[in-house]
Amino acid sequence: MLGIVLAAAFATSARGQETAAYFKANCASCHTIGGGRLAGPDLKDVTRRKDREWLKSFILNPQAKITAGDPYALQLLEEARGVVMPQVAGLTPDRVDFVLDLIEAESALEESQFKGQQISMAPFTPADVTRGMALFTGRDIPSAGAPPCFSCHSIPGIGGLGGGFAGPDLTLVFERLGGRPALSAWLQAPATPMMQSLLRNAPLAPDEIHALTALFEDRAKHGAPVQAGVAQLTFSLLGLGVAALALVLFDVIWKGRFRAVRRSLVEASKL
Amino acid sequence: MNVRAQIGTMFHLDKCIGCHTCSLACKNIWTDRRGTEYMWWNNVETKPGTGYPCQWEDQEKFRGGWEKHNGSIRLKSTGKARIVTNIFHNPHMPSMDDYYEPWTYDYQHLFNAPEGPDQPTARPISMVTGEHIDVESGPNWDDDLGGSPVYAEHDPNLAGLSEEQRRQLFSVEQLVFFYLPRICNHCLNPACVASCPSGALYKRGEDGIVLVDQKRCRAWRSCIAACPYKKVFFNWHTGKSEKCILCYPRLETGQAPACFHSCVGRIRYLGVLLYDAERIADAANLPTEQLIDAQREMILDPHDSHVIENALKNGISDAVIEAAQDSPVYKFVKVWKIALPPHIEFRTLPMLFYVPPMAPVMAQRRDGALDSVSDNLFHDIEQARVPLKFLANLLGAGQEGKVLYALRKQKAVRWYRRALTVGDVDLETARRMLRDADCTEHEAQAIYELTSLCTVEQRFVIPPMLREQAIESLKDPHEQKQNAGFGFLSGPRRGL
Numbered sequence: 001m002l003g004i005v006l007a008a009a010f011a012t013s014a015r016g017q018e019t020a021a022y023f024k025a026n027c028a029s030c031h032t033i034g035g036g037r038l039a040g041p042d043l044k045d046v047t048r049r050k051d052r053e054w055l056k057s058f059i060l061n062p063q064a065k066i067t068a069g070d071p072y073a074l075q076l077l078e079e080a081r082g083v084v085m086p087q088v089a090g091l092t093p094d095r096v097d098f099v100l101d102l103i104e105a106e107s108a109l110e111e112s113q114f115k116g117q118q119i120s121m122a123p124f125t126p127a128d129v130t131r132g133m134a135l136f137t138g139r140d141i142p143s144a145g146a147p148p149c150f151s152c153h154s155i156p157g158i159g160g161l162g163g164g165f166a167g168p169d170l171t172l173v174f175e176r177l178g179g180r181p182a183l184s185a186w187l188q189a190p191a192t193p194m195m196q197s198l199l200r201n202a203p204l205a206p207d208e209i210h211a212l213t214a215l216f217e218d219r220a221k222h223g224a225p226v227q228a229g230v231a232q233l234t235f236s237l238l239g240l241g242v243a244a245l246a247l248v249l250f251d252v253i254w255k256g257r258f259r260a261v262r263r264s265l266v267e268a269s270k271l
Numbered sequence: 272m273n274v275r276a277q278i279g280t281m282f283h284l285d286k287c288i289g290c291h292t293c294s295l296a297c298k299n300i301w302t303d304r305r306g307t308e309y310m311w312w313n314n315v316e317t318k319p320g321t322g323y324p325c326q327w328e329d330q331e332k333f334r335g336g337w338e339k340h341n342g343s344i345r346l347k348s349t350g351k352a353r354i355v356t357n358i359f360h361n362p363h364m365p366s367m368d369d370y371y372e373p374w375t376y377d378y379q380h381l382f383n384a385p386e387g388p389d390q391p392t393a394r395p396i397s398m399v400t401g402e403h404i405d406v407e408s409g410p411n412w413d414d415d416l417g418g419s420p421v422y423a424e425h426d427p428n429l430a431g432l433s434e435e436q437r438r439q440l441f442s443v444e445q446l447v448f449f450y451l452p453r454i455c456n457h458c459l460n461p462a463c464v465a466s467c468p469s470g471a472l473y474k475r476g477e478d479g480i481v482l483v484d485q486k487r488c489r490a491w492r493s494c495i496a497a498c499p500y501k502k503v504f505f506n507w508h509t510g511k512s513e514k515c516i517l518c519y520p521r522l523e524t525g526q527a528p529a530c531f532h533s534c535v536g537r538i539r540y541l542g543v544l545l546y547d548a549e550r551i552a553d554a555a556n557l558p559t560e561q562l563i564d565a566q567r568e569m570i571l572d573p574h575d576s577h578v579i580e581n582a583l584k585n586g587i588s589d590a591v592i593e594a595a596q597d598s599p600v601y602k603f604v605k606v607w608k609i610a611l612p613p614h615i616e617f618r619t620l621p622m623l624f625y626v627p628p629m630a631p632v633m634a635q636r637r638d639g640a641l642d643s644v645s646d647n648l649f650h651d652i653e654q655a656r657v658p659l660k661f662l663a664n665l666l667g668a669g670q671e672g673k674v675l676y677a678l679r680k681q682k683a684v685r686w687y688r689r690a691l692t693v694g695d696v697d698l699e700t701a702r703r704m705l706r707d708a709d710c711t712e713h714e715a716q717a718i719y720e721l722t723s724l725c726t727v728e729q730r731f732v733i734p735p736m737l738r739e740q741a742i743e744s745l746k747d748p749h750e751q752k753q754n755a756g757f758g759f760l761s762g763p764r765r766g767l
Contacts, residue, residue, distance in 0.1 A: 257362060258332060258362050258363050260366055260368055260369065261324070261325045261326050261329075261332055261365065261366075261369045262321070262324075262325035262326075262368055262369050262408055263368055265321070265325065265326075265421055265422070265425050266407075266421055269420055269421040
């Protein structure tokens, strides 16, 4: 009872709201509170599992803890299939305290606001995969206007040139992030700064996430990653070809341009 | 009336022997520097020939000079709007190959060559790249090649000649050529000045010499495309344009320009011309056939009291007016009308004039021998080996009338002098010829004297340049001295 009161008090305070927003932006893509595991573990009652000092130092620098050989940190690493928790931007010791306060308060609630989105567990259909492909390649524009994935990412089945090479290949992302719930959560609230900036003002709708997850699941099962080298070579050769063609075109358009005077006289006289 | 003074020049082509002494004098003084190796501010061309740079007269290729446009004239090469698409590259410029790649010889090799079965040779080396090159052309590559099917046959002045005339011009026994020495014309309506986006080119107010300010030049090279005579050059080392400066440092010290001074044939004349600057715009805009007369009209009579009064009002000093009254160029151009501007159809109003050359007449076979004596007095001018049309294209804006007038007068003077000194022709006939050629005996004597007996002082009437006064019109020398300190002297170089 006291916990509920405390939680309510914390949540309504200004700092509480700010911390909640921070959690949503930075933590919720990998963690739920009472919603089960995503890329990272469920944080419900985490403050009871481990003492605050340990948690604080781990959150501030996860890699250091792992390098130091801390047994619990190594256990977490194994559970996360080797994905190291990234160092979160803007974290200060104070803020870690606030976040832990928030987790403590939310854990006391019956249903936390960070339980995670209720992801549709409806089975994927071929139509979902097709829709996902349309979204990926930009034939369908996501409702909020997010850019098509293939400007930066590649997956099998989008042609010989592949997609973009600025972002990682997404063929096996379904497995890499640990399955459907984690991938869905990630698409809802991505963890990387680049994806955050892209999706902050243009979040994906639940049905779009469903379709994309269906696509990634399908590709992870069937596809082999695009051979980046081959695709890049094809692209470069094509570029060279088009450039050469453009030069030929310019040459035709400006056929009568000024060229050498003397040399042409001499050459004409040799004929 | 806006009277201004201009140093006018005149080349008597009938006296030019094509020795290139002028070119060398100029080269040794001005263009022996790095970056200027390929430049010949003064060059001598053989006509018919393509000249230097190759085919410079063909403005369909090089787009120099002015053209009529909507009732006015505009630069053929560029304009405020037209420059936008060519802002980084001006496509209508002669390349180094059209000038020539300057070279020297590997003389050291003659001394350092290892012992071998053959004589060592001095191979040509490019003065631009320093590599061995095969010399393919030079600044006077077509020198004396009157009949050359590569060069002479492509002279733009051959336009309008009949097949028969062309055939004669290139058949072996009737081959003919003459020489055309060229420097900057220091035009009244200079296209180079008009084209410069940086305002680096200017025409000196007091003497009309066209110069490039080496500090303001920004290497746009508009002047090189715009000058129809291709007499502005780009120094590839300093990144600035350069041109003939009419040896103004020599003029300012009372000496004739180096090419004038060194001329072996004494073909060059120099003197002040007074002209009416108000008429430049209108004159340059007239139909082609009126250009020569319009330019002569602009040149004012320095003896006319009205002209003198206006000249004094414009700050032209008495000494300059006196020099203008003695100017040999004034006599040849305006009084005798036997000196003509080159290609005035480019509309830059050049202030260098040429007396057209007399050419050998077409020989006729008589009794198995070639005979060139003609009974028809003036008739053989039309029969000269150099077709009148060719000279008209070069010096008469395409009209034979002006060239014919100059040649007839010259021939009449010759005939008259022959009657006086040799006596093998009839004096009465000579007098009749003079009358037919619009020439008095007095005038004939004057033409003869200034052509054949002229002294240095008669050929070069150099006005006092009065630089100190010219500077005073811009700034007070005392103030300048107190404000400027020692200042800096540095050579031109690339960049701002």
